[in-house]
Amino acid sequence: MARSHTGEARRGLGASIALHGTLVAASAFALIPLLWLVLTSLKPKDAWISSDVRFFDDPTLANYEYVLTETSFPRWLLNSVLVAGLTTVIGVLIAASTGYAISRFRFTGLRSILWLLLVTQMFPVAVLIVPLYNLLGRMGLLNQYPGLVLAYLTVAVPFCAWLLKGYFDTIPTEIDQAGQIDGLTPFGAFWRLVLPLAKPGLAVAAFYSFVTAWGEVAYATAFMTGDEHYTLAPGLQQFVSQSRAEWGWLTAAAVMITIPAGAVFLAVQRHLVSGLTAGATKS
Amino acid sequence: MRRTPLVGLVTGLALALAACGGGGSADKPVTSVDPATVSGTVTYWDTSDAAVEGPVFKELIKDFESKHPKVKVNYVNVPFGEAQNKFKTAAQGGSGTPDVLRADVGWVTEFASLGYLAPLDGTYALDKPEDLLPTPAGSTKFNGKTFAVPQTTDSLGLLYNKELLKKAGHEAPPKTIAELKQFALDVKDKTGKTGLTLNVDGFFVLPFLYGEGGDLVDAANKKITVNSPQSVAGLKVISDLISSGAAAKPAIADSYLAAMTAFKEGRTAMIYNGPWSTTDALKGSAFKNKENLGVAPVPAGSVKAASPTGGHDYTVYAGSKNLAASYAFVRFMSSTDSQSKVAARLGLLPTRTSAYARPEVQGNELVKTWKPIVDTGAPRAWIPEGGQLFEPLVQAYQGMATGKLDAAGVGRTVDGKYREILKGWN
Amino acid sequence: MTTGTRRDAPGLAADRTVRGRRRAAGPFAGRWSAHWYAWAMVAPVLLVMGVLIGYPLLRGVYLSLTDATEANVGRTIGMNTIPATYRFVGLDNYVQIFSDSEFWLRLGWTFLWTVASVTLTVGLGLGLAMLLNRRLRFRGLYRVILILPWAAPAFVSTFIWRYVLNNDFGLANGMLRAAGLPTVEWLDDPTMAKVSVILVNVWLGIAFNMVALLGGLQSVPRELYEAARVDGASAWQQFRNITLPMLRPVSRTVILLGTIWSFNQFPVIFLLTRGGPNGATEILVTAAYRDAFMGLRDYSGSAANGMVILVLLVVMASLYLRSLRKQGEVW
Structure with a gap:
């Protein structure tokens, strides 16, 4: 089942690079917004609105602390x-x-x-x-x-x-x-x-x-x-109030929402594939 | 919930309560009710900022409960952006409704016209109406009746970066549109920063229309005036500010935030905004020195300087089963004492003349800065359709910002849409 | 699972076995008790759907033939009693919709949006599924990463995208600036806004399609490919003549669902652009939402809009299924 259906057992170096290159690019596209979510949640509360776009900005867990204890x-x-x-x-x-x-x-x-x-x-x-x-x-x-x-x-x-x-x-x-x-x-x-x-x-x-x-x-x-x-x-x-949105808190909360869902996902993702497949290739 | 068999009973109860609370009857106004005897549960939908303003209002509610031991307040924070829809959905169905709602001034006439609000004239809720500032009080009237008590008022002013204006050679803020344009161009020339950043939003168009003597509609004469020469002149002012480079090409997505952020970071010298934004502005890197932030009335157009009135009102749901308690709650929350407390703590501008005489209100920086500006606030057209007027305007303004429409085109387009909304108007 | 029966692949709505069985009559067919059981098992769904969706739907049909709005439906709110004053207006609402030039523009964009979204999600999903169906290193890791966008709640993802695409403080323009390139008005320019909403919808939808199609691919018997190779078939021929036909039960379903979901995809557009700038990204559903919720609630107009959307989708689905039937599929 793990064996490929169409591919040859050995693939050329070029084909390999193209294959992995495509998958890495797709993974980056899938992952970047989520990573950005995590990075934003680690910035101080008001740092997200800044025309100076940075990956890290004084990393802190303050947003998480606030969301968990004050709301x-x-x-x-x-x-x-x-x-x-x-x-x-x-x-x-x-x-x-x-x-x-x-x-x-x-x-x-x-x-x-x-x-x-x-x-x-x-x-x-x-x-x-x-x-x-x-x-x-x-x-x-x-x-x-x-x-x-x-x-x-x-x-x-x-x-x-x-x-x-x-x-x-x-x-x-x-x-x-x-x-x-x-x-x-x-x-x-x-x-x-x-x-x-x-x-x-x-x-x-x-x-x-x-x-x-x-x-x-x-x-x-x-x-x-x-x-x-x-x-x-x-x-x-x-x-999100009338005149502003607290993105620091929003992102921290979003991370905490996504993690359990993501964990469930990782646990069942194998079944997802086989579930949608209706188990036709089991032998 | 299981309403059918209870309907009669509930209505009877409501009537009884209304009668003992003073109801809408034409009898003598109810001016005194013993707080100890009022009872019931008041579900209050608060639309204020849950993190900053909510706690202060909650404290106020505690005071209310201690003075009215038989009343329990069920405080619910409903995000502002959802509240109008949520209330309308609940009100039409008669279930899941609040007893008291903090409504934007623009919502009141609409809710009232739909029969969702209890008239407050002569009830215990409306205390000393003559003490209320006339402009915010205007928002509470519909068909000659009063449907709300104002909580706070606000308006738009010009926020400016003193340092940037000084570098451009100007000590004082611009007083006219002509000066605004010149100052903005000077800022651009001398500092390389943006002079003015606009916010593509209906409310923020109004100062320009008012300035040239225009308005969206003329409610008294049932006339649509957005396409009048004066209003189009106001729209032209905006398009001229953008095309001349005095104002940067405005952002459309998250427009408010973009303007505010540019201002906070010192990338733009001037924006239009209201009292609510001052605290936020001071958090910006450009205003580490608080003194650098200037606030002035909006620059005058060729006719006048005026900006639209905003703010919030307390309203009572007509179907409330706890009218007496709700009236007592509104009375308490809109009292001079309560307004003064809120003004001192949060800088929200009171709607009662008497509150401005209080030392704690006079001592508040925000109130001090904004009171003169709010005094120039112009009443908006308080019509039930008022809430629908902004959407077509914003759409067309977006068209103007992306260069698809000119000022005359905006006037024409919006005029066409308004004719669908305001049937039978001229 | 250990029975020797050859199961038909792909599962979302496998049918070949069913067809065979149906011809041979089901195991319990023809018995009254079986029908009783059948109805008993379907009843809960019919009941729930009938009450919660069926009733509003029928009411919607009725309302769409009236001029009902929030203001003229009858109601009693405490001391205020407002009598119902709305009238039956026949097809006026529909005439109004179809005579509105904006409707046709919006319809065109709705189709473009749907076709682009479905083509890209299914196409890219299939491409990725085929890559992941090969033997390669880190396959598990790639699969996990590529599924992740499905795990984040859509409202969270859309908000993040709105932030990423922001002109001034978004990551996308930040990276362009860092690379010394001119920035792009992702959401403010009418054309780019259209591209952006499709991009985000594709990002959200790819994972589901990939997983479904990967399932389909894995169920294609390997012997078929081996036989084809023996016959000297090229990779393209194998794809054309084995992969695509064998995938059809899955692809048919994902295309159908993708079309329905995209056509009615409210959150992505509403949360990203609110239909702007100047209505450039407004699709039929977001417009129906405006009628239903912005300003005075237009019950009749939004119901009519809802009916138009429903009918369009039913027609599209029927045409699609008919074209499949012509190709020999029974649905």
């Missing part, structure tokens, strides 16, 4: 973890059952459900905010975590269901049939047999749900009020 950042972080966590767990469960049903059962409306899922992603969020706000208000879910989770599910579930449907398609139906012969219900077959086999696909779905909820701004800003309920995106906006 509600820890609370926002916790709220975000909670909301993103709930979105992930619930979203993946719902998406998996939907994806499985669409993958396995022939029933009228299959195509329209697939379409429906896709179409929901085509309506601009800006137009949805006000009616959604009123709906949540009527359900008493404004400024409540379940309300925000519900809103995120509308974004995460369609894609995940779609993704998982594709994944379930690759799991042979003989497995389900064997389960049925052993007396399992269709749901039991799904739960006991198919789901465990779909772990890589579930990992991708979980990851996607998490990232969606972790980085969402518009719903969180509209639906949540007050430090106790703010998630990161609306919370961080407190660093």
Whole structure:
């Protein structure tokens, strides 16, 4: 699997340089803005606005200290973890059952459900905010975590269901049939047999749900009020007042947000590739 | 939340509270309420700078709570940039709303026209209206009723770098637009720095329009005046400042910040800005010596020197279930005592004449510097559509800054947009 | 996973097996109980989506045929009762949209923005995936670095880019100045602003495409390439005749999703340029946002805009899927 598909075992020096050169350039492009974020967070609070652009400027952890001790950042972080966590767990469960049903059962409306899922992603969020706000208000879910989770599910579930449907398609139906012969219900077959086999696909779905909820701004800003309920995106906006933005704090907070997400990423990135691959080359 | 069965009850309760708080009834104005008897929870959305101003307001709120032991204030800092939208979304749906909102002066008539605000005439909230400065008080009126109590006022002035002007041969700041241009060109010639840096923003266009006798609209006569000869002359002043090199080609993205930073670093000699920016300016390398920062009224155009009035007002949400407590809160927060305290600590300019008589207010440097400038502040068109007027103007101004439009083109374009917003105006 | 069944690759919406199975009838097909189960499993999604998206959508269709704004919808706010005074106006809103010359300019730019974003993200993503699919040193490291932009929340990345591209104190111009080169007005010049927003969108989107396509590449059976080499096929021929067709289930999905996401990509443009300078980077969604939120909220106008966007996307998606079907794919 690690062996290359197309490349020759030995490649010429020139080709090697070109290959690595391209990858290094791409890596630099990917990395520079993030590095710049880290460097900025290490500068004194007001040093970021300077026409004299420097990499280092009196490095200090003061921004981090301020954000962690003087603001509600820890609370926002916790709220975000909670909301993103709930979105992930619930979203993946719902998406998996939907994806499985669409993958396995022939029933009228299959195509329209697939379409429906896709179409929901085509309506601009800006137009949805006000009616959604009123709906949540009527359900008493404004400024409540379940309300925000519900809103995120509308974004995460369609894609995940779609993704998982594709994944379930690759799991042979003989497995389900064997389960049925052993007396399992269709749901039991799904739960006991198919789901465990779909772990890589579930990992991708979980990851996607998490990232969606972790980085969402518009719903969180509209639906949540007050430090106790703010998630990161609306919370961080407190660093931007009417006449200035505290970039020192913003960048420090951004680094602290990105690191956990990045760590999760690094941990699962292998699964990401294989999850999206549906494990076709396993031997 | 589970509103349906409770709707009747809640409305009844609100009415009862309104009645005991003095409501909007035409009866005698309520001038005294025993603070010990007022009760309820007031959710207050504060839009001030959470790091610098927030703590001072929170202290004030503690005072309020100790004087009103049965009232609890639920303080929420809502970032300024989000507050208008958030409030409108909440208000139309009737859930998740605050009881009291700190609103920009430009929002009040819009909110009032939509029925989101409680009229305050004759309520306990509005104390000694005759003591209020007339210009900021103008922002609180809609259809003859008062919908807010001013918290603070501000306006635009000319901030200048004394050293750079001196090097260019000028001891005093420019008093007219002609001088502004000349001084700026002198700075450019003699020091190699930029003379003037503009901020591509609607609010910051107004001094130039006012200076030539123009304005965006004439609210009294329901006329759109942005394309009038006077207003176009004002726009021409801007384009002339840029094309002559007196002003640098203005930045469009983060325009405010670019101008402010250039000023702080001593790369430009003059900018237009308000009292809120003074503290920030003093942090700049060019103003290590505080004395180097000069503040003057905006230079006069061919007609007059005037700059637009800004600031913030306290408003009460019409659907509040704690009107009595909210009124008491607004009264307390907008009192001479509170305003003086805030002015002394933060340099926010009070809106009550009586506050300027207080020694702690008079002793505040910021207030001392800016009071005369704010006195020249011109009232803006306080119409519900006021909040929509800046966006088309900024867009067209960006067109002018990138050389796509000339002054007449800006006037024409913006005039066209305003006709869509202000239906039936001339 | 250890079954000998050959799985169809690429996964986002693999279909060949499905097609086969569908023809042969699904395992539980035709049984009432199976349908009951199926609906029970789909029900939660249908319910949630139906209430939270379906209702606003239908309401949007209705509102787009009226002249409803924030000011004329009925409401009771405490002591203030405002009756509803909006009217049914038929297709007026749509007529207004289509007769506005700015709409057509914006539509052109929206298409350009979408096509450029999708082409670049998918193209570069595929290129990088193919490089990473080779045996080479530091492969794991490259992969980790290249995935990182996906890990940072988009609002954080966009803010950073806005800072990096700032005229005076941005890193980009800082480096140009240090190198003695003239600086570029990344966000202030109308043309450069267009380039910049695409650049940032590509930066944000590449990682997802790369990972998805890498997954697709790794699932292409090696024997196919070996057989092709035996037949003397060139690298290009192999790419053309093996890689691309085998990738189609993945590429189809990433292209479709990329199109939808770019078309509706609100945060990047709004946070970077707010649609400026002078509307140069305004796409349909940011314009719909303006109608919905700036100034007096125009419920009917923004709903009509939303419908136009929805219909355009549905039409585009259908055309795309139809063209795939013509090539023998079943979706």
